[in-house]
Amino acid sequence: MANLSNNFENLLLNTDSYKTSHWLQYPPKTEYLSSYIEPRGGIFEQTVFFGLQAFLKEYLTTPITQQDIDEADIMLAAHGVPFYKAGWQYILDQYQGYLPVAIEAVPEGTVVPNKNAVVQIVNTDPQCYWLVSYLETALLRAVWYPSTVASLSYACKKIIRVAMEKSAESLAGLPFKLHDFGSRGASSLETASLGGLAHLVNFSGTDTLSALVAASRWYGMQTTELMPAFSIPAAEHSTITSWGRDGEVDAYRNMLNQFGGKGKIVAVVSDSYDLWNAIDQLWGDVLKQQVADTGGVLVIRPDSGDPVKVVREALIRLANRFGYHINSKGYKVLPDYVRLIQGDGINPVSLQKILDAIMAAGFSADNVAFGMGGGLLQQVDRDTLGWAMKASAAQVAGEWRDVYKDPITSKAKRSKRGRLALIKTSQGIETIRLADLDGRENLLQPVYRNGQLLREDSLTAVRARTGAW
Template identity: 60%
Template sequence: MRNILLNVDSYKASHPYQYPPNTTHIYSYIESRGGKWDSALFFGLQMFLKEYLTRPITQAMIDEAESFWQGHGEPFYREGWQHILDAHDGYLPVKVCAVPEGSIIPNHNVLLSIINTDPKCFWLTSALETALLRAVWYPTTVATNSWQCKQVILKYLHQTSEDVGQIGFKLHDFGARGVSSLESAAIGGVAHLVNFLGTDTVSGVLAARKYYHEDMAGFSIPAAEHSTMTAWERDREVDAYRNMIRQFGGAGKLVAVVSDSYDLYHAVDHIWGEELRQEVIDSGATIVVRPDSGDPTTVPVDCVIRLGEKFGYSVNAKGYKVLAPCVRVIQGDGININSIGAILQKLADKGWAADNIAFGMGGGLLQQLNRDTLKFAMKCSAAHIGGRWIDVYKDPVTDHGKHSKRGRLGLVRRDGAYQTVPEDEAGNDNLLEPVFCDGKLLRDWSFADIRARAEG
């Protein structure tokens, strides 16, 4: 599965034979052509470059690919791949330029360009499309989704809270089990961590460590699941909760306890709010009550209000109520960007600050999106044929939204606005930086750099 020669769509195998005679260079670019949001937080390319393109191909890879294509019904351009092995020691002769990771770029602008550096390898640019586009659209879309959620939460923090600095732990990644693979969890998980500090997706933290020099990008807390609570049986539900306090409580500690195994409101009103009330207060910890069923826009609001009745609250300088420090709520069921906004609005309408709640997001964060969420595409826009550059483009009469850009491209920022312009016109103002060339990584962004750029 690590053979870059086979990291393609099947039809790519026949493409080296389809270009016009005397083709020497193919230039392609990637952009978001629109979609759910008007901008994209570019992220994730460095993982792909390090994992796949800084490693040379081998004779064994070529032989494996030839055997596969012979059985699969497609031609294999062995001489082209053999040339890469013999002339370039297996390192792919391409140059990749991209905006710095963490940049937030309005849609319909070039984010990345790629061109072959060896005239004999004009076909290689297109051969990498499948892998390269996937390496960009998924982490960029997750990072953008997470960033957009952050803006919603920030809106309500600015409106209702005195502590906007708590934003880093307001959206927790619950998505590891809901994605299609471990690699997806790692890529999507680290994309979320560009914007937040809370996660239960271990592979995302490890990806930040492996690819972006960040030793510990995300954090978690002890938390209950239904099995650890229901194993105590219903008659001993109070003992299950008491055990969580005693095992994980302490000054400054946070402990999350799922509380809807039987009757959420009974648990809030009578178990947490009466039987265990003093133990919660005396523990010094913050008990984070987690509802996990019912209407996700109503139930957590009810929990905040009920906890306020039992544990009390203060009123901040903005006139909104904040629960006693010993209790909070986290909602992890049915969370997406729309339900986050609805919950925070309901809380605000009832006079409660955003301080009182955090969110856990699973499928809505890492899985319920696709390439069309931001309409990502990689297209050839220029070709060097017979000694001259020609513009290459498409403009389907049946869907002008799929028109592609022409020529070699640059990205500039003028008068505060990003613009895609011809490469020659961009000159020294071109924001597309060389990040990879002929097997060598030219930029090695740290996670701190990327977070700062996204924050700015």
């Protein structure tokens, strides 16, 4: 076991075990294999495509090495599966370790109806027909996760936007209405980085610092002038409860003294003991004048209970204590110096219910912001949007043939046929055969070929494509 690889960055080992034997399974004289990635459908009707560039820059623009091949040879022999060492050696010798594949994709940030191809990959050297399938595990994973988080975040933004259009006088605050609290609930640092970055396609608020590193590393956001997201000082339960129950008001006063001021925003979790007492007596009486006089904004955060009932009741009590005005759309708005953020139990369903409840009670969506944790970065999987990568065409002995599956037991798993293209029509975006393109623009654009990144987007460009900015 001492000779087995411990290198997680070895691309040859970034696959499923059964993939290593597939080079022996294709028909004789196979020369090219073309595969595509699509979201086959799920809880959202649309997908925000995002994350491929991060994978290409992190993994596919670095050549494989002799050490990678030798390590894989040892590992897979011990594992009990075949290894095409000669094929990988060919790539190292002929292409200096860069992968002879061409990848096309829809521009990142594009909102695509489900059941359309968003990525297409084909080998560029007929001796490497087997490479396309070998990359499925890594490539599909690189796409489905950030795209799913971006789509979830986008769906939440649409819900909030509708509520604000109905009840608020401006959409100026929309980019800060959903904050990422999910870093600690993610399965790994890379998960938090990719998922947190995917959320930033739609919003500008995050506590996932690794998402900022990811934006700089993979999407060209490298200076303070281009900072993609922001946060504020905020309390956690321990910084309140360490003052003791009798010192709760002192803990709150300390937050105002430390972080309050003109133009400043501070968030304070306020349900460590009794949220209603905190709102009615501590914030709404003892500290009321100080809150009003800071010149900034106090954001009160509940953190338990039924979110729909708690947010509605909290707004009613805040309005009773701090007052409100009626905006031009007929909804109540708290004074500018006090707001509410709900960060517990948020998902698209609860988000809609909360907004419906507070507007039914006469309150504008302007009064509240939201935070999502595990529900944003972790409670998604490949089936959330039905992601799959499938071969759709192969060239064998000089002739292209359709490659597809059509199981009688599940029409949902029927795959596409032929070399594909993606076009925009009067009815929307549609996947067609490449042979039927007929001079129309193909939205599947070249992004990678033989180790070279052909297109590079900034997060700013990606954000603009969603149409949500």
